Amino acid sequence: MKLTFTDSPLDFAGLQRGDKDWIFDQQSSREAQAILFAGADLALDEHGEPMVVPARRTRMLPLKSPGLVFLGLEEGKPWFAGALEEGVAQAGPDFRISAMQAPPHLACIFARARSLLMWHGRRRFCSNCGGENTPSDGGTRLKCQSCEMEHFPRVDPSVIMLPWSGDKCVMGRQASWPEGLYATLAGFMEPGETIEEACARETMEEIHRPVISASYVTSQPWPFPSSLMIGLMAEIEPGELIPDDDLEDARWFTRDEVRALYEGEMGQKFPKHFSISRLLIERWLNGET
Ligand SMILES: [Zn+2]
Structure with a gap:
């Protein structure tokens, strides 16, 4: 699917x-x-x-x-x-x-x-002069009536990655997530960086591990409200994880531990086809990096 x-x-x-x-x-x-x-x-x-x-x-x-x-x-x-x-x-x-x-x-x-x-x-x-915007192109663009600046629907690219090393992967959890849920890391891209650089920066910021190499897997529009999730597998250097303030915890997981986590209730709540996070996790469980 x-x-x-x-x-x-x-x-x-x-x-x-x-x-x-x-x-x-x-x-x-x-x-x-x-x-x-x-x-x-x-x-x-x-x-x-x-x-x-x-x-x-x-x-x-x-x-x-x-x-x-x-x-x-x-x-x-x-x-x-x-x-x-x-x-x-x-x-x-x-x-x-x-x-x-x-x-x-x-x-x-x-x-x-x-x-x-x-x-x-x-x-x-x-957003330039505070004038009133008027839609055109069926509402897929706006033009300011005062300064004539055109505005286009925004898309916010974000990297979402599953860091791994050897036969273990790293997942984190935020305090607001359902109890027991661990998943991939993610963050918005910044101006002036490539997708791979964003992946390395976010991984360093979130768990304090350097990325050795990152490979693009797939992307997904994410309408909350207008992200584009760019999914990657990230091989990282093994070692101690230091989660940043956004994360309540981050841990190394074996395949058996990941399977145990996503079998049963957690797997029902987060179906395989709904998010890139699950897709990356399934991919890693199948031995693909
Ligand atoms: Zn204007």
Whole structure:
């Protein structure tokens, strides 16, 4: 099974979406659907299901600025998203739960919707001059009406890695995590560094071990709100771990210990296909580095 939020069925229609008339036609199409959000989570309909409605029907609904945002075409059928004003609909469970329960193609669509809507929620005004931003390209870009600066949806790259040496790996835990959970290390990339340098820096900061070599495995959009997780296996120098303040603990694990940890309840809570963390751990358990 593919990682959640990857293998999106959407064609973002980058060549067409700059045309206002084309966007209007898509929105008016009988086939156009809209997924609606209540705050950071999916809005629920009267049956307790995610509120997916014909896009044309949203004209009667109170949507937050900028209204409907174009997501893309799924086999030619347009998808839009909108954020309902407070109190209009019940919010679903935490978005992670909704995404885990959704069919994979819908989870991708929901994720793109969430990242774009949360970006709009925070970018009504220009970060350069404070002027008002106006959407274009179906809401996939904004332009300031005062200084004309263009603003694009942000993506925040993060490295996520499983450090290993010999036949052991290192996992850490944060105090806020469910009891007993240990997982991969992760951190945001900084300006002026490569993916490999970010991996080495974060590993040094978090557990105080030098990285000998890092190899890229795969990536995953992570809509909380708009990260791109870049997964790596990191061979590190063996030795004592000194966890930084973000971590409550970090430990060396054998394969048997990792298997014991992820069999049973922990494995249920964090399904294999949901996060890169599990994918990297499974990969290491299978002897691939
Ligand atoms: Zn401006």
